[in-house]
Amino acid sequence: DGGRRTTDGGRRTADDRRRTTNEYFGDSQFLFHEISSAVCRPPSAVCRPPSAVRRPPSAVRRPPSAVQKKTFMKKILFLIFANTMFFSSFLFSKKPIERPVKGEYAVSNIPEALLKNSNAVVRMDDILFNLSSPRKAVMTRKYAITILNRNADDHAHFQEYYDGFRKITSIKGVIYDKNGKQVRKIKKKEIIDVSIATGFYEDARLKAVEVTHNTYPFTIEFEYKTKYSSLLIYPAWIPVRGYEISVQESSYKALIPEDMDFRYKTKNLSVEPKIGKEEDKKSYKWVMENFAAIKKEPYSPSGRNMFPQLLLSPNEFEYAGYKGNMKTWKSYGKWLYDLAGGREELDEETVAKIKQMVANAKDDEEKIKIIYEYLQSKTRYISIQLGIGGLQPFEAKTVNKTGYGDCKALSNYTRAMLKAAGIKSYHATIGAGRGNTSIEPDFPFKGYTNHMILCVPLESDTVWLECTSQNQPYGFLGSFTDDRNALLITEEGGKIVRTTRYTQEDNTQIRKATVKIDRDGNAHAKVVTKYKGLQYENVQHQFVSNKKEQKEELFQSLDIPNMEIRDFKYTQVKDRIPEATEELDLEIKNYASVSGKRIFIPFNILNKRKSTPKKIKNRKTDIVVKMAYTDVDEIVYEIPSFLKIEHIPESVSFDSDFGSYAATVTQDKNIITYTRTLKINKNTYPPERYKDFIAFYKKIVRADKMKMVTLEVERP
Incomplete structure (x- = not known):
């Protein structure tokens, strides 16, 4: 929702088919894993191509077996593919975990206000980041989270x-019941340790634990330590894991050498640090x-953009020497x-080949397109994530x-x-992915970026x-990297620039259809739909699918x-504002309702909105x-000659700051033309406008129910 209309329309959109990571994790694990998990993912982490398929990890509620471990491993690998920005780790330790005071994790100790609207409660989460030099640090973390119901199962699992x-030097884990009594410790055999490399040049590995406990509520506690030998970003603090998660207590302490400076930025967080000295270092501590x-x-x-967060960044750093x-x-x-x-x-031979390829191009833009294709x-x-290769491109x-x-290598x-x-x-360099955080000009921070694209300035325009x-398509960024700040890497240094914003006029879906109705209410429809701009993504996947897959997707969408589906066809124009054309030949039984001699024919055949956003008080x-x-x-x-048109509804139109809607019906003898135009504005509105927002969509739902009525007057 918000990215495009939801699945109650006649056609599922790209947002519906390609559920984002935010939806899979309730917009919570993604946030927590992506920036926090006590450490932002290493600077070597990069996003996958925009065509990457994303899958959700699903919780398994049975005791782990060898088969289940293998299944869980597959789920974790899907998670990696979707969430390359999250990189932290752990290692099992034989040392016994220090138990809390008896009953400390009892659910009865949770304030009533923290249980409201909550699927889980973070009982405690303490992070200590101890920096010793621009390239060396140790991070220790201990946290406990009470899982109130199975909606929060993903927060019990551990993946690092x-x-x-x-290097992870230790990890300890214990499960407690609702009374705070220890149930069992996490065993070494429960840990999955796999390579998560998707290419030849990666040294990233994963250790994961699937926490299974069939009795709710329960609490899982973990404690682990990480040692760093290169640093480009410091661990972030994201105390709130996401929507419908409460926090009882969370803290972050940073110990910084006296001769080193760093910067920090808070968002949605009013807590000021307590500043002091500890271990001959500057001490900064935040508590929520x-x-x-x-x-x-x-x-x-x-x-x-909603939850409290603390970002920390070095002034001087050292990464891979x-x-x-x-x-x-x-x-x-x-x-x-300089790194690149x-x-x-x-080589000279390749340079000569490139010059020959573009010799007949009429201008620079045509040359760019030839080279891109x-x-x-x-x-x-x-993927290349081995050592400095995570930041330094291969040679051309x-x-x-x-x-x-x-x-990096392909852009280079x-x-x-x-x-x-x-x-x-x-x-x-840019933060890629739908809804990703844009680079903030006032706070240099590597964690904002996870991908690299190429910028080609022309005399009167810029090609991305x-x-x-x-x-x-050539020059098309799509929702993967559109409309956000990027860091342009120039000889003079970094410059903040903005990528292409696709407008309401760019993102169009223009449909023309011819429909023939018979006396039994059956319809034969020939439909041609053109998708442009970001709406091109609604069907972009069809161009890499075979005929059978395309047809299956049509039935689903x-x-x-x-x-x-009698026949269908896809064609496309791959340009900076791409266009895809979908042609359909459909037979629809009982499309219209027959009542005696009357036939009730709905006008909106493929793009009908059937419900409004859910009502919410306050x-x-x-x-x-x-x-x-x-x-x-x-x-x-x-309309066939033996049907008389008995009723045609009046035209409808309305405007608001949310968008506009117009539906008109015209008649030329037995030819009835229905035209519907819907424009939706991109914007952020205060919560007080939600009733107006619902009212806007109520009008659309009502208008989309337009029907004409015909009466059978003779039989041929």
């Missing part, structure tokens, strides 16, 4: 990542207590530029020879080819290139009972509509 720059759960509401903001400065975006961008220095060179035909994406010569690379290779054609371009996909959160779009449906009904 480690790599060459992070008794945070009541926030109920998930329709069209709620992303969790990262490379020293740098992150006090400003300019200095950090210069470090990245000299890696965009190609050559990139797509020659290369494929493969290497990619040219092997035909593969990650987002494209940059090298453009350079050979006399066109200047720049790397741009997503270099990891073999199928992405078209919300029409008794439908037979809404607390803002209303966020994430995408602006325009839908136009023109449906021509050919």
Whole structure:
């Protein structure tokens, strides 16, 4: 919801088919894992290509067996694919965990206010980050969370990542019952340890525990320690794991050497740090207590924009032996530029080939398109997360020879080819994924970014290139990286720029249909729909599917009972504002209702809204509509001569700051034309407007029920 209309419309959209990670985790685990989990994912982590398929991890409620461990491992690997921004880790320890005071975790000790609207309560969560140098630190963390019902099962599971720059020295885990009595300890054999590398050049591994306990409520406690040998980001503090999760107590302490400076930024957090000295270091401590759960509401903001968070970032850092400065975006961008220095060179033979390829191009933009399509035909994406390779691209010569690379390497290779054609371009690092946090100009922080794209400035325009996909239209970023800040990496250093924003006029779905009705209420419809801009993503996956898969997807996505797909076809124009055309030939039995000699024919055949957003008393959160779009449906009904048109409804139109709607019906003898235009605005509205928001959609639901009535007057 908010990104596009929900599944109550006639056609499921890209948001419906490709459920985002936010939906799988209730917008909570994603937030918590992505930025926090006591440590932001390592700077080597990158997003997968925009075509990546995302799957939710599902809880299994049986004692673990060998088969179940294998199944759980598969679920975790899907989680990795969806959530590459979350990287922390743990290791099992034989040392006994220090027990709490008897009954400390008893559910009866939770304040009543923290149980309201809550599926789980964080009882305690204490983080200590002890920095000793620009590249060395130790983080210890101990937390306990009470799982009140199975809706919070995912919060009981434990999954932590480690790599060459992070070593986990210990972990201890204990399960307690509702009275705070110890049930059992986490056993070593419950830990799954697997490589989560998706390419040849990754050293990332995962240790995970599936916590299974069939009696609710229960509490799970974990304690672990991480040692760092390279640092580009400091552990963040996200005390609230997400919607419908309460926090009883959480704290974060940072110990910083006297001769080192760092920066911090709080969001949705009014807590001031207690500053002192400890172990001859500067000490900063933040504490939060008794945070009541926030109920998930329709069209709620992303969790990262709702919940308290503390971000910390170094001024001076050292990563894999490379020293740098992150006090400003300019200095950090210069470090990245130098890191990639000299890696965009190609051999003379390849340079000559590129020049020959673009020799007949009429302008620079045509040259860019030729090179981009050559990139797509020659290369494929493969993740590279080994050591400094997580930040430093492969040399362009290497990619040219092997035909593969990650987002950095493929962007660098494209940059090298453009350079050979006399066109200047720049790397741009960005936070990729729907709803991802945009870079904030006032706080340089590596955790905002997880992907790299290419920026090609032209004389009067800018072309953005997503270099990891073999199928992405030229110059089209899509919802993966649109409308957010990116860091342009230039010779002078980093510069904040904004990526393409796709407007209501860009994101269109234009449908034209011809429908013939027989005396039994059956319909034969020929439908042509053109999807443009972000609405192109609604059917983009169909172009990489075979005919059988395409047809199965149509059956699932078209919300029409008794439908037979006689034929269908897809074509596309792959451009900066791409367009996909879908042609359908449908037979629909009993489409219209027959009552005696009268036939009641619904006008809106494929794009009907059937329900309104859920009513909520005293809404607390803002209303966020994430995408602006325009839908136009023109449906021509050919009514047979033996049916007399008895009733045609009046036209309907209304406007509001949420959008506009218009439905008109015109008649030319037995040809009835129904035209529906819906425009939705992208915006954020205060919670006080929710009644108006519901009223707007109520009008749409009512108007979408338009029907005409015909009367049988003679039989042929």
